[in-house]
Amino acid sequence: MYQRSNPPAFSAKDSAIHLLSRRDHGEFELAQKLKLKGYSEDEIAQSIAFCIEHRYLDDLRYAKSQVRQHVYKGHGARRIYQELKQKRVAEHTIEIALEEEGTDWFELAKSTAEKKFKGKKAQDQKEYAKQVRFLQYRGFDFEQIQYALEEL
Structure with a gap:
């Protein structure tokens, strides 16, 4: 992994707060970004603990x-x-x-299928398999896919 040779200009805590001010991060993701900036493991651990304690990181x-x-x-x-x-x-x-x-995954699968396939049912097995693969790639299970494609 790439690390800078020169020391960072800000403290690890300041850098963490700056990163979190832009958007939420997960603990691991924040630690990786701080590591890339050249902070030590100890500095990273302290800054993450500070951010968790003050609810900047959740x-x-x-x-x-x-x-x-x-x-x-x-x-x-x-x-x-x-x-x-x-x-x-x-x-x-x-x-x-x-x-x-609280997402209804069946309805989300259905709306995703309707949007992608413009409400058209598959004309043959090959097209049906293509639709199934698309919805699998999107992260739906077989029951949700079956429901979505039956409702087209």
Whole structure:
């Protein structure tokens, strides 16, 4: 991983607060950004602890924000879960965020399919398989996909 050779101009805490003032970050993501700026592990740990203590940094709030963004894009729970896991958000936190968002995944799959396929049912098996793959890629499970494609 790339690290600067010259020392950072601001404290790790100031940099963390500056990053968080622009948008929410997860703990891991913030730590990675601070590491890239050249801060020591100890400085990073202290600044993250400070941000958590003062509620500037909250993985649940971050996860909920990510869930809302992905739902807006028409992504299903599986895709959202995977993306948050890649950002090292705890499974329990992801589950709470998905549950509290209260999205009807069946209806989201249906609206995503309607938007993509313009309300047209597949004419043959090949086209149907293509539609299924698209919705799988978007993160919907088979029951949701089946519902969405039957409702077209």
